[in-house]
Amino acid sequence: MKRVLVRFLLLLTFVLLGLVALVLLRAEPAGTGAPDPALLIRLPDGRVQPLARVIELAREGQPLLPPAGAPPAPDGAPAAGSGVFALAELALAEGRLDEALALYLSVPGDDPHYATAQRRLGWNVVSVGRRQPRRALGFVHSALAAAPLDNDVWEDVVRVYVANLGLDTSGWN
Numbered sequence: 001m002k003r004v005l006v007r008f009l010l011l012l013t014f015v016l017l018g019l020v021a022l023v024l025l026r027a028e029p030a031g032t033g034a035p036d037p038a039l040l041i042r043l044p045d046g047r048v049q050p051l052a053r054v055i056e057l058a059r060e061g062q063p064l065l066p067p068a069g070a071p072p073a074p075d076g077a078p079a080a081g082s083g084v085f086a087l088a089e090l091a092l093a094e095g096r097l098d099e100a101l102a103l104y105l106s107v108p109g110d111d112p113h114y115a116t117a118q119r120r121l122g123w124n125v126v127s128v129g130r131r132q133p134r135r136a137l138g139f140v141h142s143a144l145a146a147a148p149l150d151n152d153v154w155e156d157v158v159r160v161y162v163a164n165l166g167l168d169t170s171g172w173n
Contacts, residue, residue, distance in 0.1 A: 019165065026164055028134040035102035042099065044090060051102050058083040065090065085113040092120065097129045115147035123156040133163035 037052035044065055049057070058064060065086050088103030104125065107117035122139030126132050140157045147153050163169045 020161070026134055028132075029138070035105045039098065039102050041087065041091070041103065042096065043087070051106065054087065054103075055084060055106055083111075085111065085117055088117065088120070092124055092129075097125055100129075101125050109146070115143045115150060115153055118143035118146065119153050119156040123159050127160050127163050127169075133160055136160045137164070 035051055037050060037055075039051045040048045041051055041054045042048050043054070054064065064083060084103050084106050088100050088107070091097075091100040091103055101121065104117040104121045107114050111117070118139045122136040122143060126136040126139060137160060140153070140160045143150075143153045144157055159169055159172050162172075
């Protein structure tokens with residue numbers, strides 16, 4: 001009995017390693033690079049500003065969202081802060097994927113929302129929104145490196161891996 005269990009666990013380990021290797025072999029480079037600083041971003045008050053100006057306003061501490069204007073995030077959590085991350089959440093909620101992509105890419109690595117921005121890029125924007133799960137791996141791996149103990153990050157890593165295997169993830173939002 002013990003020998004059968006050990007063999008089963010070894011087989012399961014090899015199958016999982018094979019699936020992970022397959023996903024990694026199918027991965028494509030994200031190819032997004034730095035966002036276009038001239039991309040126009042729609043602010044909640046109706047103004048339209050280039051991305052470079054929006055980032056500059058955020059660095060100066062200017063509020064980019066009205067105090068009660070933050071929409072719920074795609075996973076139901078309220079959008080935090082009033083900076084670039086909160087604008088990215090708003091753009092994603094409104095379906096403006098190009099703006100959301102540029103704004104999430106503009107969240108710096110030392111920002112407390114960096115891991116969430118990377119996982120939103122990987123799952124919500126690239127894998128679901130653009131239907132390119134092979135290009136999403138780099139983003140979810142960055143999120144995992146930034147927050148390895150975050151359950152939401154692990155959930156999105158699994159979602160992107162499953163989507164890379166060609167399995168249906170349409171009901172996973």
